[in-house]
Amino acid sequence: xxxxxxxxxxxxxxxxxxxxxxxxxxxxxxxxxxxxxxxxxxxxxxxxxxxxxxxxxxxxxxxxxxxxxxxxxxxxxxxxxxxxxxxxxxxxxxxxxxxxxxxxxxxxxxxxxxxxxxxxxxxxxxxxxxxxxxxxxxxxxxxxxx
Numbered sequence: 001x002x003x004x005x006x007x008x009x010x011x012x013x014x015x016x017x018x019x020x021x022x023x024x025x026x027x028x029x030x031x032x033x034x035x036x037x038x039x040x041x042x043x044x045x046x047x048x049x050x051x052x053x054x055x056x057x058x059x060x061x062x063x064x065x066x067x068x069x070x071x072x073x074x075x076x077x078x079x080x081x082x083x084x085x086x087x088x089x090x091x092x093x094x095x096x097x098x099x100x101x102x103x104x105x106x107x108x109x110x111x112x113x114x115x116x117x118x119x120x121x122x123x124x125x126x127x128x129x130x131x132x133x134x135x136x137x138x139x140x141x142x143x144x145x146x
Contacts, residue, residue, distance in 0.1 A: 058115040
C-alpha cells in the first residue's frame with residue numbers, strides 16, 4: 001500500500017470517530033472532486049509558476065475579486081456578461097503583474113504582494129465589506145451542485 005494512502009487513513013479514522021461530519025468519504029466521489037476543482041485548478045497554475053521560478057501571492061485576492069465581480073454583474077446585468085467580465089478582469093490583473101515583473105523588473109514577491117493588498121482594498125471599498133446578495137439560484141446550482 002502507498003505510504004500516503006495509509007497515512008491518510010491513519011488521520012481520517014480518529015477524526016471521524018471524534019466528529020462524524022469530518023468523514024468526507026461519505027460524500028459521493030464526483031461531489032468531492034467538484035468541491036475541490038477550483039483549488040486544484042489554482043494549485044496547477046501555482047505549480048507551473050513555481051517550477052519556472054516564479055512567485056505569486058495575489059492568487060487568492062484575484063480569485064476573490066473575480067468572484068465578487070462575477071456575482072455583482074450577474075445580479076445587475078446578466079450571467080454570461082458577469083462570467084466573461086470576471087475572467088477578463090483576472091487576466092488583466094495577471095497581465096499587469098507580468099508586465100511589472102518582466103518589463104519593469106520589480107521583484108515578483110513585491111509585485112504580487114502589492115497586487116494582493118490593492119485588490120483586497122478595492123474589494124473592501126467596492127463592497128463596503130458586505131456580501132453580494134441576489135445571485136440567481138441557477139448560477140449557484142450551476143457551480144455548486146452540478
